[in-house]
Amino acid sequence: xxxxxxxxxxxxxxxxxxxxxxxxxxxxxxxxxxxxxxxxxxxxxxxxxxxxxxxxxxxxxxxxxxxxxxxxxxxxxxxxxxxxxxxxxxxxxxxxxxxxxxxxxxxxxxxxxxxxxxxxxxxxxxxxxxxxxxxxxxxxxxxxxxxxxxxxxxxxxxxxxxxxxxxxxxxxxxxxxxxxxxxxxxxxxxxxxxxxxxxxxxxxxxxxxxxxxxxxxxxxxxxxxxxxxxxxxxxxxxxxxxxxxxxxxxxxxxxxxxxxxxxxxxxxxxxxxxxxxxxxxxxxxxxxxxxxxxxxxxxxxxxxxxxxxxxxxxxxxxxxxxxxxxxxxxxxxxxxxxxxxxxxxxxxxxxxxxxxxxxxxxxxxxxxxxxxxxxxxxxxxxxxxxxxxxxxxxxxxxxxxxxxxxxxxxxxxxxxxxxxxxxxxxxxxxxxxxxxxxxxxxxxxxxxxxxxxxxxxxxxxxxxxxxxxxxxxxxxxxxxxxxxxxxxxxxxxx
Numbered sequence: 001x002x003x004x005x006x007x008x009x010x011x012x013x014x015x016x017x018x019x020x021x022x023x024x025x026x027x028x029x030x031x032x033x034x035x036x037x038x039x040x041x042x043x044x045x046x047x048x049x050x051x052x053x054x055x056x057x058x059x060x061x062x063x064x065x066x067x068x069x070x071x072x073x074x075x076x077x078x079x080x081x082x083x084x085x086x087x088x089x090x091x092x093x094x095x096x097x098x099x100x101x102x103x104x105x106x107x108x109x110x111x112x113x114x115x116x117x118x119x120x121x122x123x124x125x126x127x128x129x130x131x132x133x134x135x136x137x138x139x140x141x142x143x144x145x146x147x148x149x150x151x152x153x154x155x156x157x158x159x160x161x162x163x164x165x166x167x168x169x170x171x172x173x174x175x176x177x178x179x180x181x182x183x184x185x186x187x188x189x190x191x192x193x194x195x196x197x198x199x200x201x202x203x204x205x206x207x208x209x210x211x212x213x214x215x216x217x218x219x220x221x222x223x224x225x226x227x228x229x230x231x232x233x234x235x236x237x238x239x240x241x242x243x244x245x246x247x248x249x250x251x252x253x254x255x256x257x258x259x260x261x262x263x264x265x266x267x268x269x270x271x272x273x274x275x276x277x278x279x280x281x282x283x284x285x286x287x288x289x290x291x292x293x294x295x296x297x298x299x300x301x302x303x304x305x306x307x308x309x310x311x312x313x314x315x316x317x318x319x320x321x322x323x324x325x326x327x328x329x330x331x332x333x334x335x336x337x338x339x340x341x342x343x344x345x346x347x348x349x350x351x352x353x354x355x356x357x358x359x360x361x362x363x364x365x366x367x368x369x370x371x372x373x374x375x376x377x378x379x380x381x382x383x384x385x386x387x388x389x390x391x392x393x394x395x396x397x398x399x400x401x402x403x404x405x406x407x408x409x410x411x412x413x414x415x416x417x418x419x420x421x422x423x424x425x426x427x428x429x430x431x432x433x434x435x436x437x438x439x440x441x442x443x444x445x446x447x448x449x450x451x452x453x454x455x456x457x458x459x460x461x462x463x464x465x466x467x468x469x470x471x472x473x474x475x476x477x478x479x480x481x482x483x484x485x486x487x488x489x490x491x492x493x494x
Contacts, residue, residue, distance in 0.1 A: 001470050001471075003143050003147045006142065006143055006146060006147070006467065006470065006471055007139045007140065007142070007143045008139075009463060009466065009467040009470070010135075010138065010139035010142040010143070010464070010467050010471075011135050011136055011139040012460075012463055013135075013460050013461075013463035013464035013466075013467050014131075014134065014135035014138050014139060014162075014170070014460065014464070015131060015132055015135040015460070016456050016457065016459045016460030016463060017167050017170065017419060017456075017457050017460030017461060017464065018127075018128075018130075018131030018132075018134060018135060018167060018170030018171050018460075019128060019131060019171070019453075019456045019457075019460070020167075020171065020423055020453040020454065020455075020456040020457025020458075020460060021127075021131075021167055021168050021170060021171025021172070021423060021453070021457070022124055022127035022128050022130075022131055022170070022171035022172075022453075023124065023171070023446055023447075023448055023452050023453035023456060024171070024423060024426070024427050024430070024446050024450070024453035024454075025127075025171055025172070025430065025446075026071075026079035026082065026430050026444060026446075027067060027082070027084065027085045027120075027123060028067070028069065028072060028082070029071075029072075029079060029311055029430050030168065030169065030171065030172030030173070030174060030311070031169075031172070031174060031176075031311065031312050031313065031375070031377070032098065032099065032174060032312070033172055033173050033174060034065075034066075034067070034069070034097075035056070035097045035098045035099040036097075036099045036102075036107075036111070036173045036174050036175070037061075037065055037111070037114055037123060037126070037173050038059050038061045038065065038066070038095055038097040038099070038100070039059060039097055039099040039100055039102055039104075039107055040107040040111035040112070040114045040115065040126065040173065041059065041061040041062065041065055041114050041115055041118060042057075042059030042060060042061060042097075042100070043104045043107045043108060043111075043115075044107070044108075044111075044112055044114065044115025044116075045059075045060055045061075045092075045115065047059055047060065048104050049273060050100045050101070052100075052101070052274070053096035053097075053100060054096070055096070055098050056096060056097050056098040056099060056100035056101055057096070057097065057100025057101050058094050058095065058096050058097075058100065059094070059095060059096075059097055059100055060092045060093070060094050061092065061093060061095055061118075062088070062089045062090070062091065062092060062093075062118040063087065063088040063089075063091045063092070063093050064085055064086050064087050064088055064089045064118045064119055065085055065114065065118050066093050066095055067082050067083045067084070067085055068082060068083065069082075070082045071430075071433075072311060072312040072314070073311075073312045073313075073314045074314070074433075075311075075314045075315055075429060075433070075434060076433040076434060076435070077433050078430065078431060078432050078433040078435075078442060078443045078444045079430045079431070079444040080442075080443040080444035084120070084447075085118075085119055085120055085123055086119040086120055087119075089118045089119065101273045101274060101275045102175070102219065102220065102275060103218055103219055103220070103266065103269050103275070105218050105219070106175040106178065106218065106219045109129075109133070110126060110129040110130045110133055110173075110178070111126040111129070111130070111173050112126075113125035113126045113129070114126050114173075120447045123173065124447065124448075126173045127171050127172060127173055130170065130171075130172065130173060130174070130177060130178065131170040131171055131177075133178055133181070134166070134169070134170045134177050134178055134180075134181035135170070135181075137178075137181035137182055137184065137185040137212060137215070138158070138162060138181050138184055138185070140185045140188075140189070140208050140212075141158055141184045141185040141187075141188040141189075142155065142158055142467070142471060144185070144188040144189055144191070144192050144205060144208065145157070145158055145188055145388075145471075146471040146472075148192040148196060148202060148204075148205055149191065149192060149196050149392070149395075150196055150396075151392070151395030151396055151399070151404060152395065152401075152404055152405075152408075152471070152472060153391045153392055153394055153395025153396075153399055153404045153407070153408075154188065154191070154388050154391050154392045154395065155391075155408050155468065155471050155472055156332065156387075156391045156404070156407050156408040156411050156472075157332060157387045157388030157389070157390065157391035157392065158184065158188075158388060159328075159408065159411045159412050159415060159416075159468060160325075160328045160329055160332055160387035160391075160411060160415065161184055161384040161385070161386075161387050161388055162184070162384075163306060163307050163308060163325065163380070164307060164308035164310075164317070164321075164418065164419050164422035164423075165305065165306060165307060165308040165309075165310075165376070165377055165380065166180055166181070166380065166384075167419055167422075167423075168308060168310050168422070168426070169377065175219035175220065176219075176377055176378070178215060178219065179215075179216055179219055179220070179223055179226070179381050180377070180380045180381050180384060182212045182213070182215040182216035182223075182381075183212075183216060183226060183230065183380070183381040183382060183384050183385065184384045184385075184388070185208060185211075185212040186209055186212035186213055186216060186227075186230055187230050187234070187384070187385040187388055187389075188208075188388065189205045189206075189208040189209035189212060190209050190230065190231070190234040190235075191234060191388075191392065192205040193205045193206055193209055193246065193252075194234055194235060194238055194242065194243075194246070195234075195238070198242075199245070201245070201246065201249045201251055201252065203251045206249070206251045206252055206255050207251070207255060209255065210254075210255025210256070210258050210259055211255075213227055213259040213262070214258055214259050214262040216381065217259070217262050217263045217266045218262055218265075218266055220266075220275070221266055221267065221270040221275060222359075222378075222381075223266065223381070224263050224266060224267065225358055226381045226382050227259075227263070229351070229354035229355065229358075229382050230382065230385060232350065232354065233347050233350055233351045233354065233385070233389070237343060237346075282368055282369060283367075283368050283369070283371070284368065285367065285368050290364065290367055290368075293372070294364065298372055298374070299360070301376070302374070302375075302376040302379065303322075303326070303376065304316065304322055304376065305375055305376025305377060306376035306377065306379060306380055306383055307321065307322055307325045307326070307376075308321070308422050309376065310422065310426040310429070311426065311429065311430075313375050313376075315425075315426055315429045317421070317422050317425055317426075318421070318425065321418055321421060321422060324414060324415070324418060325415065325418065328387070328411055328414065328415060329386070329387050331390075331407075332386075332387040332390035332391045332394065333348070333386055333387060333390045334390075335390060335393075335394045335398075336348055336389060336390030336391065336392070336393035336394050337349075337390070337393075339393065339394055339397045339398045340393040340396075340397060341397070344393045344396075344397075347389060348386075348389060348390065348393070351382070351385055351386055351389055352386060354382060355379055355382035355383045355385075355386065356379065359374055359378060359379060360374070391407075401474040402474055404472065404474075405472040405473065405474050408468060408471070408472035409468065409469060409472055412464070412465055412468040412469070413465070416461045416464055416465055416468075417461065419457065419460075419461055420454075420457055420458060420461055423453070423454070423457050424439045424454065425437075425439075427439040427442075427446075427450060427453070427454075428442070430442075430444060431443070431444050431445065431446075431450070432444075439454065
């Protein structure tokens with residue numbers, strides 16, 4: 001299968017899976033969606049720099065998009081308690097939104113339909129555009145792992161990295177999902193650029209790294225932190241000769257300049273508009289109380305949230321979902337750490353700490369004024385690289401070609417059905433407040449019916465299963481440790 005065909009298959013599979021979530025969710029069912037829709041409507045109304053509110057900014061939005069909050073964070077309350085979007089689309093109302101100071105670029109690219117159709121159609125179209133953007137980045141990561149690396153083991157890492165939480169965000173109006181998908185494609189592309197060729201430059205991988213980095217740093221200032229974490233893990237330590245060769249490349253210089261411009265623009269927006277304003281009332285919490293809450297309550301749930309605690313971090317999945325996914329992560333993380341060399345162990349440890357420490361430290365420092373603000377999905381932009389790195393290390397040191405193929409297919413067969421379980425279970429939460437386990441029943445129904453989202457997601461899972469099956473194939477006549485030469489990689493990338 002050619003790289004183009006593989007990308008198309010992966011793109012269609014991820015799009016269908018994300019569409020299942022987009023068609024299933026009530027308005028404001030995904031995290032903070034109404035706030036982001038209000039920001040999008042304001043941006044499309046010309047309110048790029050909005051009037052500051054105590055938390056966020058004020059936006060003028062159609063009444064059809066302001067439905068209030070009644071079921072988020074109330075897991076036993078179905079979504080029928082809320083007025084459905086639609087109705088009066090001409091009358092505007094001034095509302096405060098926590099997303100009111102966010103960079104407008106994301107909303108202009110993916111959420112413009114709510115400015116044209118401020119009703120269900122505009123919301124669903126915006127979700128689908130968001131999901132398609134994420135699918136494109138994830139499909140690029142699959143092609144890099146399967147075609148531009150020498151061992152293909154990183155494909156297994158992508159299977160594990162693409163958690164149900166990412167699929168959930170793929171069906172939402174929320175820039176967090178695009179940031180995470182960009183983290184997946186950026187890590188894969190940098191590995192291909194820096195470590196998978198001994199000479200020459202894979203210009204396609206450089207372009208992907210540039211686009212991914214620019215996308216990641218644009219929506220929120222925290223993307224710049226993730227850029228430094230991923231760059232640090234991939235680039236240090238590396239061969240000085242290889243780094244000098246990359247620095248001399250016009251392609252690397254050009255795309256690096258684009259990333260610098262995007263990062264400077266993001267910082268400028270943050271400083272001038274005050275996106276990162278963390279001011280608030282002092283809660284007066286003692287240090288011992290903060291640490292007790294952190295270690296016993298808040299942090300232990302972060303891992304669950306990275307796999308998927310849906311909605312507004314309120315809907316826990318069946319416990320077996322987390323057991324299965326943690327086993328898969330542990331296989332790749334611990335396997336890579338156990339079998340890797342000294343540099344591999346260093347990279348794994350730094351990636352783990354770089355993912356966990358900065359956000360955690362920020363929360364501990366500011367908790368008395370901001371409260372507990374972290375969620376597992378905020379860590380995913382960096383955390384997605386952990387299983388990918390573990391799989392890469394195992395492929396380099398211990399796995400033969402057939403073993404890599406078996407591991408990838410085993411993980412796909414084990415984890416892809418979990419995606420459907422999570423969607424169906426979350427649908428029952430939205431439709432009946434978990435009073436029923438039937439996703440075809442409930443006091444609230446998805447706008448286009450409950451069957452369409454389940455069919456779309458099922459087709460997506462089947463397409464992804466075929467895609468991973470083909471992406472993990474061992475070439476006929478290849479030895480167990482066959483490595484593509486740098487020239488082959490460059491040819492494949494072209």
